Amino acid sequence: MRQFFTITELTREFDISTRTLRYYEDEGMIAPLRRGRRRLYSISDRTRLKLILRGKRLGFTLAEIREIVTMYDAAPGEAGQLLHFLNKIAERRADLLQKRSDIEITLRELEEVERGCHERLGALGSADVD
Amino acid sequence: MRQFFTITELTREFDISTRTLRYYEDEGMIAPLRRGRRRLYSISDRTRLKLILRGKRLGFTLAEIREIVTMYDAAPGEAGQLLHFLNKIAERRADLLQKRSDIEITLRELEEVERGCHERLGALGSADVD
DNA sequence: ACATACTTTTACGTAAAAGTCAATTAATAT
DNA sequence: ATATTAATTGACTTTTACGTAAAAGTATGT
Incomplete structure (x- = not known):
């Protein structure tokens, strides 16, 4: 590269x-x-x-992303700051876990909707299938 | 309720x-x-x-959300529309899968950063632990 | 040297998603 | 009956994350 x-x-x-x-x-x-x-x-x-x-x-948001990205390249040296840092990480993780759970739920719901669609399609299709 | x-x-x-x-x-x-x-x-x-x-x-975005929400209460009756609908669902799902993968990666990275923090804290703490 | 293709800075514009403020209206408490 | 509280509409403002256009610099091929 x-x-x-x-x-x-x-x-x-x-x-x-x-x-x-x-x-x-x-x-x-x-x-x-x-x-x-x-x-x-x-x-x-x-x-x-x-x-x-x-x-x-x-x-x-970019502000949030800035926080995350900054975490990657600068772990502070002082204990207090490190603890504050760990808090930030915990926040981000909570956020991500919430998002992940939201995603799982939505995926399942979409599956249901999809099944419904297929059923209906099947009902329609049975009139003239090849 | x-x-x-x-x-x-x-x-x-x-x-x-x-x-x-x-x-x-x-x-x-x-x-x-x-x-x-x-x-x-x-x-x-x-x-x-x-x-x-x-x-x-x-x-x-609200526009995207509108699409999703609309899916839930109105599955159309006509075959063409149903197929179009299924496409929309596929799009949303792709989007969600991407997000989920992004989340997994980020969670793992955060874990690493966190480990690093704990190591440093440990190093500092060993000077004066209770 | 010159055209062409990129790149830069500066400045103003815009769309989405609300926040804020003001003037009314309606409901409730005393 | 009136003071207070909650809700409504409408207008204007703000923030975020860029888009777009202008004017000028720079590198490259011919």
Whole structure:
């Protein structure tokens, strides 16, 4: 894998706009290097971006995502901070578990609806099947 | 369980504002009865609301939620529509499966971060444990 | 040197999902 | 009867997460 990526390479790979990438930078989510004025995204920038997009898919706000992403690269050194950190983690986990349970329920409900559809289709189809 | 709920009862139960409930009504997501000008929410209104809030927690937009919620109470009668319907369901399911996988990954990552925190805490704590 | 294709910054616009405020109206308590 | 409380409508505002357009810089091929 390459060392660096241009902005358009990333926009293509992840199907987002340059505006989005620059916005994330403005918001302090990613800080690519520059060659002259051009942005150069490192592999770890790319990884951060993946994290951000995953967060988005899960419906987290950028502020929430910032918190999560920040956790990954900076575990603080002081005990009090570490405890605070662990609390944040617990919060996020609770959030994720809630989401997961919501998903399970919804999947089951969709299955039911789907079964209903198939039954109806069957009833209709029995009139003229090949 | 009671037959009807007032708007404030629902705002309290679900920790949302009256503005939100009225907004959902404007958007055609819920249609409570009226006694005079006052809204009376039925049990099924309340159920719809739960569905909406679940959708929100999962990061779906109101438009997407409307699609989902609509599926629950109206399976169409015509074959073509039923197939179209099944497609919608498949889309939603794909979305949910993606989300679920994102969640699993994130949960595991959080666990790692947490382990790291505990290790550090342990290292600090060994200086002066009770 | 020149066209072409990217890229950058700056600035303003916008859609979704509410929040907030004001003016009324209706219901209830005293 | 009146004060208080709750609910309604309507208008305006705010926040988030970008979109879009303008104007100018930079790299590349020919």
